[in-house]
Amino acid sequence: xxxNGEPGGPRIIFVHGTPGSADGWLDxxxxxxxxxxxxxxxxxxxxxxxxPGPVVSLAAQAAAVVALLPKDNRRTVLVGHSLGGAVxxxxxxxxxxxxHALVLLASSLDPAQESVLAVQRVAEWPPxxxxxxxxxxxxxxxxxxxxxxxxxxxxxxxRIRAAVLIVHGTQDQxxxxxxxxxxxxxxxxxxxxxxxxxxxxxxxxxxxxxASVRGALRRxxxxxx
Numbered sequence: 001x002x003x004n005g006e007p008g009g010p011r012i013i014f015v016h017g018t019p020g021s022a023d024g025w026l027d028x029x030x031x032x033x034x035x036x037x038x039x040x041x042x043x044x045x046x047x048x049x050x051x052p053g054p055v056v057s058l059a060a061q062a063a064a065v066v067a068l069l070p071k072d073n074r075r076t077v078l079v080g081h082s083l084g085g086a087v088x089x090x091x092x093x094x095x096x097x098x099x100h101a102l103v104l105l106a107s108s109l110d111p112a113q114e115s116v117l118a119v120q121r122v123a124e125w126p127p128x129x130x131x132x133x134x135x136x137x138x139x140x141x142x143x144x145x146x147x148x149x150x151x152x153x154x155x156x157x158x159r160i161r162a163a164v165l166i167v168h169g170t171q172d173q174x175x176x177x178x179x180x181x182x183x184x185x186x187x188x189x190x191x192x193x194x195x196x197x198x199x200x201x202x203x204x205x206x207x208x209x210x211a212s213v214r215g216a217l218r219r220x221x222x223x224x225x
Contacts, residue, residue, distance in 0.1 A: 001068070002040045005032040010075040010100075010221055013068055014040040017082025018142045019135035021047035024081075027210060033217055039068055043087070045138040052134065054141035058149045062090035069098050077220045078162075079103040079213075081206055082175055083142060086153060093156035096189075101163040101220035105205045105213060108175040109157075110182035111150035120144060157186040163225055164190045165216045169201030169209070192225035 002022045012033070014025040022040035032038040042049040044064050055061060065087060069076055076099055080088035085107020092099040108114070122128055123140045132140070164187050168180050180195060187193050196216065201209055 001042070002026075002029050003038070004029045005037040006035050007037055008074070009035045009037045010077065011068075011070050012036055012038045012077045012079060012217065012221075013065060013088075014038070015065060015078065015080045015084035015087050016040070016043060016046070017080075017084045018043075019046060019139040020081075020084070021135075023047070024206065028206075028213075028217075033214070033221060036221065041065065041068065043084070045142075046135055054138040056142050056145035056149065058086055058090045058153055061087045062094075065091045075100045075221065077101045077103060077217065079105065079217070080107055081105040082203065083108060083146065085109060086146075086150060089157065089160065090153055092162045093153075093159040096159050096161040099160075099162045101165065102160070103165045103167065103213075103216045103220050104183065105167050105216075106169060106172055106175050106203045107166070107183070108146070108179055109150060109153070109186070110179045111147045111154065112182070113176050113179055114143075114147035114150065116144055116147075154186065157183075158189045160187055160190050162190060163220065164193045165220055166193065166195040167198065167205060167209075167212060167216050168195075169198045169203065169205060171200055172203045174203040194219065 016024050022042045025040040029038050044055040078088035085104040092102050168177050
């Protein structure tokens with residue numbers, strides 16, 4: 001886990017997609033929003049985190065994030081990119097009162113947008129799987145199971161009480177923008193839902209749209225609604 005900023009300040013927890021690692025958030029950790037404490041974790045199965053094999057359960061992934069929630073009443077913002085958005089949504093649904101705001105960056109929550117490609121099935125064949133780096137093996141296993149995990153998450157979405165900021169690119173070829181209306185419709189219990197569509201932008205918003213991401217963070221830390 002990587003950490004920087006002001007201990008005791010509002011806490012921002014960054015959760016990467018698949019594959020990925022805490023290092024992907026370095027720009028935000030080196031220059032955190034003023035007065036905040038920022039954390040980025042390697043999700044279970046990635047980076048320096050165990051186990052060596054995949055952890056496909058969103059509930060199990062969420063448990064690693066819940067362990068980082070502050071014990072006091074500090075304002076806490078969860079930021080999830082791609083599959084990490086589903087992880088932080090799971091966290092915010094259980095327990096909902098401990099999360100002030102969610103920032104969902106190019107996040108995939110709609111099970112209807114998920115499909116398993118033939119190449120992914122080939123990657124699960126033992127001789128092929130043995131040749132893949134750990135991160136790709138575990139990412140493939142996550143994606144193979146992801147539709148079912150999102151279907152299990154769907155009835156929990158109305159439990160989320162946090163403010164939600166959705167940031168998505170209109171030209172995202174990996175996580176289609178069709179996820180956005182699904183999130184807007186499903187987050188019925190959220191304190192508010194604010195959506196920013198970035199025209200012409202793709203899936204890699206943390207790196208190619210840093211100004212927009214930082215703007216979402218400022219809004220999440222403030223009186224979002």
